Amino acid sequence: MANLGYQLAQRGHLDEAEQWKRRGTVLGHPGAMENLAVLLKERGDAEQALEWFHRGASRALTLIEESPRSFGPGPERRRTKASAKSASGSLIYSCYRAA
Numbered sequence: 646m647a648n649l650g651y652q653l654a655q656r657g658h659l660d661e662a663e664q665w666k667r668r669g670t671v672l673g674h675p676g677a678m679e680n681l682a683v684l685l686k687e688r689g690d691a692e693q694a695l696e697w698f699h700r701g702a703s704r705a706l707t708l709i710e711e712s713p714r715s716f717g718p719g720p721e722r723r724r725t726k727a728s729a730k731s732a733s734g735s736l737i738y739s740c741y742r743a744a
Contacts, residue, residue, distance in 0.1 A: 646665050646666070646668045646669035646672070646674070646677060649665045650662045650663070650664075650666035650668075650669065650677065650680055651666075653665060654680075654684055659684065663681065663684055666680050666681040666684060669681075673704055675701040675704040675705040675708065676701070678697050678698075678700050678701030678704060679698065679701040681697050682695070685697060
């Protein structure tokens with residue numbers, strides 16, 4: 646769903662893209678949340694964009710904490726809680742700067 650929304654947005658079908666991206670967010674897909682945030686930011690809705698960037702980062706952190714081995718081949722590549730929080734903080738900060 647997130648990929649379909651992304652492809653539709655790339656082709657200029659923004660209303661339909663938003664619908665598909667929102668469907669992905671309902672399923673808890675952090676990528677869909679980020680894609681929706683980007684679309685909202687491009688439309689000038691920085692407040693809603695920031696909310697969705699935050700939701701996406703929080704969801705990604707939850708997924709990493711629940712299954713850290715899913716995000717790398719072994720312990721040496723596994724993300725720690727601290728590094729995941731740093732990554733999500735960077736994502737939120739970049740949204741503030743761009744808004």
